[in-house]
Amino acid sequence: MNALYSMLMEQGALPPCRCTVSFVSMIRLTKINKSYRIGQHALHVLRDVDLHIKAGEMVSIMGSSGSGKSTLLNILGILDQYDSGDYYLDETPIRALSERKAAMYRNRFIGFVFQSFNLLPFKNALENVAVPLYYQGVSRRKRNRIATSYLDRVGLADWAEHLPSEMSGGQKQRVAIARALVARPRVILADEPTGALDSETSYQIMQILEEVNQSGITVVVVTHEHDIAERTHRIIRLHDGRVQTGDPVPVRQ
Amino acid sequence: MFDLDKWQEIIANIRANKLRALLTAFGVSWGILVLLVLLGAGSGLENGVNRNMSGFATNAVYVWGRRTTLPFAGMLPGRWVRYDNRDTEAIARTISGIEHLAPRNQLGGFRGGNTVSRGDKSSTFSVYGDYPQFIRIQPMIISEGRFLNHIDIVDRRKVAVIGKTAKEILFAPGEDPVGKAIKINGVYFTVVGAFTSRQRGEGGERHAQSIYIPFTTFQRAFNVGDRVGWFAITAQPGVDAERVEKDIRSVLAARHKISPDDEQAIGSFNAKKEFDKVQNLFLGIRGLIWFVGVFTLLAGVIGVSNIMLIVVKERTKEIGIRKAMGATPFSIITTFIQESVMITSVAGYLGIVAGVGLIEAVDKLGIENDVFANPTVELSTALIAAAILVLAGGIAGIVPAWMAAKVDPVEALRSE
Incomplete structure (x- = not known):
């Protein structure tokens, strides 16, 4: 069903999804448990986490430090393994993947946006944006063309030749968003995307993420800032590794 | 497979740490230089001595008379052994293989x-x-x-x-x-x-x-x-010169009433034996040269491996980012092995050029005497050395590359 939907959308048969409610599941976690072994003790970071994010949703995950939100995001991003439970990403079971397969899913399904931008310092903006395409084996000429169009989309076409060190924080984060989008992922995972930015720049970044979401891509934002979280459709609160039930009310319609 | 991007990254990485790359490369250059110069010196020694010996028939035996040291057949020791024409006839008549x-x-x-x-x-x-x-x-x-x-x-x-x-x-x-x-x-x-x-x-x-x-x-x-x-x-x-030498000695000993145990009474020199001894010496020298040279080279290669480990540590964060972007372990491993092979190959090439140049220069000086002439390194030796370098570079890169592929992206992205 999801495949049919995305196929139709890619062919332009369906308009980009502007509706917030979709019946297609993008991320589905059931009874996810994760613990770290520290010495002889086990630190139980995630306890029976159930999470359901539909395609086209924009949600935020909030929680104090140590609540397990980073771990949750790492599991969603297939950077980390979980101990038990089930994780379906775009209806694909994500479990015990080989390194190569995990790399492939990260490349094709997921775009990462980090608090500290994580651009490669010795590559210019264009080259940074093109990195995911490089790992897809796209030819140099083609990936530069695609990367240019995405840089243009975040308003940085004129900055293509600049190194990250020559850019402001907001610009760097826009490059990072362009890089996250370039492989046309299903989900954008943003880990404190505005954590290192002033509030005005933060809003600009959120504006871009909202536009991304409106183009049909599911967006998950981890944040501890309420004003940022409130710009998403739904807030998922984590406390001591559990999803807080009680206020599943959409923040904004 | 030529991947321009990979090479650009490798070059960028080397340029970011010029001094370090230079010092590392020097270890490898020096190793191969030492190996080649030693091989050249060895060949010079060999050429010199062989040329000196080429004026002799290598299967020649010389026999002369000395003083007896043991009493025999009623004769006192200290008697001079002198030969005459009848000895010549006796040798010609009785000894085969001459x-x-x-x-x-x-x-x-x-x-x-x-x-x-x-x-x-x-x-x-x-x-x-x-x-x-x-x-x-x-x-x-x-x-x-x-x-x-x-x-x-x-x-x-x-x-x-x-x-x-x-x-x-x-x-x-x-x-x-x-x-x-x-x-x-x-x-x-x-x-x-x-x-x-x-x-x-x-x-x-x-x-x-x-x-x-x-x-x-x-x-x-x-x-x-x-x-x-x-x-x-x-x-x-095809006749064993040593056997001929022995036969002549015993014939002369019998004719001159020399005790069979009196080794001193007859002097003899067997060129073949000496030639073999010298050839064995060269074999030993060559073995020693390869031993010393290869281990010097190995030290350089271990240096490369070490530096590559540091590079992996330094680039942990970058590796994490790349993994998040979808880099496969294979692509990471090949990047580091390529970098290692590149450093060793370029450094080794310079070492080979310097070594061959040095040997050629010494050859041009025209030093030629009993023990040294025409030092050379054969092309095949240089090529073998080059192949060893590429291989060694690859081996030096294996451990660091494997460490890089094992980087945990979660840890790497957290590190600053």
Whole structure:
């Protein structure tokens, strides 16, 4: 069903999804448990986490430090393994993947946006944006063309030749968003995307993420800032590794 | 597979740490340089000594008489062993496997010198009584005339074949010595030929100061009766020269009433044995050179491996980012191995160029003596060294690359 939907959308048969409610599941976690072994003790970071994010949703995950939100995001991003439970990403079971397969899913399904931008310092903006395409084996000429169009989309076409060190924080984060989008992922995972930015720049970044979401891509934002979280459709609160039930009310319609 | 991006990244990485890359590369360059220079020096030594030995037949045996040290058959020790023509006949008759047998005499005894003059020119030369076959035992180049022949021996002709130095001293430059008379120990001889030595170095110089006269003439003209100074023998091809040497010794020992246990009474020299010894020495030297060179190179390669480990540590964060972007372990491993191979290959190439250049330069200096001549490194050796380098670079990169592939992206992205 999801495949049919995305196929139709890619062919332009369906308009980009502007509706917030979709019946297609993008991320589905059931009874996810994760613990770290520290010495002889086990630190139980995630306890029976159930999470359901539909395609086209924009949600935020909030929680104090140590609540397990980073771990949750790492599991969603297939950077980390979980101990038990089930994780379906775009209806694909994500479990015990080989390194190569995990790399492939990260490349094709997921775009990462980090608090500290994580651009490669010795590559210019264009080259940074093109990195995911490089790992897809796209030819140099083609990936530069695609990367240019995405840089243009975040308003940085004129900055293509600049190194990250020559850019402001907001610009760097826009490059990072362009890089996250370039492989046309299903989900954008943003880990404190505005954590290192002033509030005005933060809003600009959120504006871009909202536009991304409106183009049909599911967006998950981890944040501890309420004003940022409130710009998403739904807030998922984590406390001591559990999803807080009680206020599943959409923040904004 | 040529991947421009990968190479650009490798070059960018090396340029970011120029000094470090340079020092690392130096270790490898130095290693290969040491290996090549040692190999060149070894080949120079080998060439020098081999050239020096090429003036001898390598299967030659020399036998001479000394003093007995043990009493035997009622004879006291300390008796001189002297040979004569009957010994020559006995050896020729009883011992198989001899190719050339040449009894010899020298005027004034072994290494003695005698005044040879022509008009107002005179000098001291070594004068030998020899048979024609001696030229087969000690090769020489006849530059003018001829060597001694059978008729010289039979007719006891007073003829002489003179060495290059003797010719230069006794004759004017450009003067043909053939047919001219020289005076040896008061006896006139007609020069029938001149030769240059095939030997190099000191041995060659000594040889060029020699004068050969017929053996039979020598015995009569210089009043030594039927005495033979010593024997020069070559074994037939495929015959063990050592066996021939032993047989001759036992025949002579029996004829001269020498105790079979008296090793000192008869002196002998087996060129083959000496040649083999020298060849074994070269084998040992070559082994040592490879041992030292390869381990020096290994030290350089371990240096590369070490630096690559540091590079992996430094680039942990970058590796994490790349993994988040979808880099496969394979692509990460190949990047680091390529970088390692590139550093070792470029450094090694420079080392090879420097090493070969150095050896060529030494060769150009034209140092040539008894123990050193024409140092060379064969192309195949250089190519083997280059192949070893690429391989070593790959091996040096394996551990760091594996560490890079094992980087946990979660940890890496958290690190600053």
